[in-house]
Amino acid sequence: MGSSKTKKRTKEQQRRDTMQAYGVMVGFFAFILVAAVYFMFFRNTEKPKTEPADVPQTVTRETETVKLGGSSETENSVSETTTTVRTEEVSAQPVDTNSPGEIPGHKLEVKNGITYVDGIMIVNKTYSLPSDYNPGLDPEAEAAFNSMASQAWGEGISLFICSGFRPYQEQERLYNMYVYERGEEEADRVSSRPGHSEHQSGLSMDINTTEFSFAGTPEAVWLADHCADYGFIIRFPLGKESITGYAYEPWHIRYVGVEAAKAIEEQGVCLEEYLGVTSDYRYAEDMN
């Protein structure tokens, strides 16, 4: 009788022990989880503190778009930012303060005075390049052009670069010449102020000529039809002058990579529309 009672008690004890062990384990894992979450939060919030105020907000918005499926609700509460920082490894790159605003639904970064939207360098009337940015013609863009020109040549079309990379000082001279000849208003339609020319990026080229008679030629038609296959866009399309800030230039192509070029072509948009940016000197914050 005594032994059965002991046995019973032991069983009871065992069950209690098991429960206790289980409880300890749950507690332990809960602690690990909390510690991990705290660590991630702590580690990631360190950085944005030293960065300009617009960075965490841009990031928040970006993640929110993902989370809420494109909802553009305004946030900025501390808890929202916290959630963001925890769910994503945010741009760890140091970012300059010189960014003409954030763009809802897009990721804007300024590195060494150069603005990137969704990873694509943007140079226009709003966004400029530092005067000492002097990269030369981008090798990837040049290789893409060579492949394109080679296919064109096989089809009886001759394409060549009439103007590729252009340094800041050269653009300054050119722009001043336009202003002298035609006045500032007309110069701004057809030329760029120094620092605002895409030619300084090394990613843009004028093909064959910069004469308007190029429009409608077999070369211009071929270029427009095929350039996206090689990662280029006709940068200043017809009918988009109010958005790009420049008159139609059938000869000026910009390398953005095949994926973006095809998306831009399919959507029938210009680069400004694709990236959600403006091109207007009134918004420019020149680094020069």
Ligand SMILES: [Zn+2]
């Ligand atoms: Zn050009």
